Amino acid sequence: MSTSKFTFMVKTLVNLTWPTFSPNRIKNFAVVNHPSKHEPPQSGDTEDKLAKYWSSNKTVGEVLRKADTLYEDKNYIEVYELLNRLKYNNNSEVKWRIARVLYQATADNVLPLEIEKEMIDEAYLLLMEEASEGNMNANVHKWFAIICDCHHKLLGLEERIKGYHHVLKHLRIAYKLDPNDVTVSFLLGKLCFDLANLQGFKRFIAETFFAEPPRSTFEEAYQYLGRVEEISERNFLSNVYYLGRTCYKLKQFYKAKHYLNVACCMKPKNEYERKQFGEAKQLLARVEKYTLGKEILYPNFNCDLEKTME
Incomplete structure (x- = not known):
């Protein structure tokens, strides 16, 4: 990513969310986060500034806690600026958080497609090696699945269909490692519903002209969507809506009416x-x-x- 492109990205985000940032801070942020230059130059005042940037007297745990606080306040640029210093420490907790903030920065689709693609590619490459089956960090698999789908979506329909196998695989691993994660359960349920709903002629078209999608069932979708309601009942309209649709597909019409009524309320x-x-x-x-x-x-x-009446 060129310095001019990254500067444009930062200015765009700043104009949307952080209008009080000074121009000097924007400029400095774009320079120190140039993706192709991770070693500070060896001359002038920039050397002192960048040397200070890459050094830190805080522990990784302290940095992560501060990053999480900034993320909750939607200060995404500050999160990236903070965690980018630890990018090459080979720490899974750092890497999935960087991927998360890069994804969040593109979530509203307000950036130019070229900038969005470069940010998603950075997140994808950052997590690709981390997301091995031996990695027991649920968040790594969760965010790799999310980033993986975005990455393949930007490459076109055929690549996205091929990528569903990886998305489903890593969501299932994340669910196995942390079955109480509402986001993972919902994403699994929705993906299983969409795959189960891809039947007959639709699946034939996909297999013939693009690639063979993975297979799932409405029963599996109901399992994951139902898990969301167990954890956080009636707190997520999308989940209740998909539960209604799933029950309708399973011909469990009373359940479908129940969940759809809840969604409508x-x-x-x-x-x-x-x-x-x-x-x-x-x-x-x-x-x-x-x-x-x-x-x-x-x-x-x-x-x-009957027991009550007895």
Whole structure:
């Protein structure tokens, strides 16, 4: 990435989120983070500035805690600036956090495509070697799966379909290492739903003209989406919406009505959820004709009722 491109990226982000940053700080940040120059020059004042930048009297743990605080406050440039100093320490905790902030900086799709691609490529290369099956860090596999999908998406439809195998593999590893991660459970559930929904002619077209996608089932999707509700019940509109769609596909119509009703009672937090809110209403109207008993939602409903009456 050239200095001019990186400077443009930083200026764009600063204008969006940090309008109080001074021009000198922007310029210095772009210079010290030049991806192709990791050794400070050996002349002038820049040498002292960069030597100070690359040195730190704080432990890795202290830096990580500060980076997490800055990330929660959405100070993404400061997070990158802070963690970039430790990029070559071969520390998994540092690398997945850098990948996370690079992804977050591109998430709103406000950067030029060329800049976005370079940032995602940097995150992808950073985690590619770390995300071996022997690495027991759930966050490494989680963020590699997310970055991997973005990386292949930018390369085109065929590459994205090929990349689904890696995405699914690393999400499953992340889930195995940390089954309480709501994001991993949701992403797995949604991906399994999309793969299960790719049937018949759609799958034939994908296999013939692009690549063979991995396979999954609606039962597997329900397992992961249901796990999200176990951890954080009715806190994520998208998850409840996909649970409704999954139950509809499984012909569990009473459950589908239940989850879609819940989704329609939740307040959308962004444009993505507003779209799903509308789709939930449309699908709910289609399943309203089903008047099935509660025993389909609660298998032991009649037995428990009889015991109560006794």
